[in-house]
Amino acid sequence: MPHARSFTIVAQHAESQPAKKCKSVDPTKEWKRRSPFWDHYSFSTVKGKDGKLVRYATCIHCHVAKYKADPRYGTSNAKKHLDQCDAYQAYLAANPLPTPEFDQKVFCRMFADAIMYHSYPLSIVEHVKLREMLTYLNSKVRHITRNTILKYCLLEHKRLKSMLHEILADVNSRICFTCDCWSACTSRGFLTLTAHFIDNNWNLKSRILNFRYFPPPHRGVDIYLFVVGLIKEWNLEGKTFSMTCDNAGSMDVMVARLKSDLQTFGTLPLGGRFFHVRCCAHILNLIVQSGMKVIDASVLKVRETVNYIAGSDNRLVLFEKCVVDSKSILLVSC
Structure with a gap:
């Protein structure tokens, strides 16, 4: 019987292993009692026969059951006692646990x-x-x-939305807007208008006022009508400070017309000199795209190489072998 022999070997191996020693815990120090069962026990520290201090837990209902209270021993004994303790069961009958009504x-x-x-x-x-x-x-x-x-x-x-209306109505500072018009992977266009402001506790807050489907055409006039309608809906004409957007021509048209309208009401500080803020992230993106055009040929070669290797499992295995061989050659040369 090979299974019996293997079991004997495993048992002998287990007996030969030294028992793991549990880390001793100072009974005089408090320890986190996360289990709710400990709420029904009182704790005391006494000196054992060997002279060491031992913490004991005594049932507060029957005052008879007494167990060692140590994180190493768990809560099994405490739970079993409560299941069998007549005094505790009588306490539960007199004080049933509250059951919340379902709504x-x-x-x-x-x-x-x-x-x-x-x-x-x-x-x-x-x-x-x-x-x-x-x-x-x-x-x-x-x-x-x-x-x-x-x-x-x-x-x-x-x-x-009603709560945000009240928050924006109580804001005493100016509000900066961020407008972004973009197309999702489904080719559907969306427009987002975000408000940035400092609340009365001097904390910077950002709240999305609109995230809505924006059908084509995405002309500057259409974006202007859309944005100015949102600003009026939130009653923020007199609190506007700046508008941050990308460098598209349609956005320039939108900002110019919006600035002209707000200047008519005389609500822009410094005559709207700092109203139009161009997005630094979009500028950086344009710079990176222009730089990538210089290495378009190299990027195309890398893509074709990856597509060729990934097109067959055999090519992928050979490529991995070449990588391992090249590493070994480099190690030998070093």
Whole structure:
């Protein structure tokens, strides 16, 4: 029986290994009692037969059970005693644990918060296994559809938007805007307007005022009408300080017309001299792209080489072998 022989060898090997010594703990020092079972015990430190101090835990209900209270020993004995302690069971009967009432609306609001915070799809509320788990946690749960959770998400968006309106109305400082118009991987255009301001506690805050689908054409006049409508919607005409955007020609047209409108109301400081701020990141991007054009031929060769090697498993194995051989040659030469 080979299995029996192997078991004997493993057992002998285990017996030959020295037992690991647990790190001693000073019983006079406090230790973090994370388990809720320790709440039903009182602690005392006594001197043992060997003269060393030992910490004991005594049940506060029956005052009979006494166990060594040490992080090395765990909470198994304390838990088993409470399950069998008549005094503790009588205490539970007289003082039942409070069970919070289930509120379906609170559940839906919390589910909507989780969806918006973690960017979950709305269809997650209709997943079968998730519904089974929620039913197991609370049988009073009434499952909802994606249309219902969408309503709760829109209500939360409306509440947060109203809260942001109040915050911006109370701001005493000027507000700087960042406008960005870009296309997603689906070729759909979007426009984002972000407000940057210092609150009354002198903390720098940034809030996205709009993240919306922006259909073509992306002309300067269209962007201007879109942005000026947002500024008026948030009642920020008299608090505007600057507008940061990229160096596209359409953005120059938008900023020029917006600056002209705000100057008419006389709300821009210093006559709008510092109103238009060009995005440094976009300028740096243009510089890098111009520099990359110089090495376009080399980059193209590297791409073709990678595509050729990755096109076959055999080529990939040969390439890895060449890499190993080249490393060994370099080591020998060094």
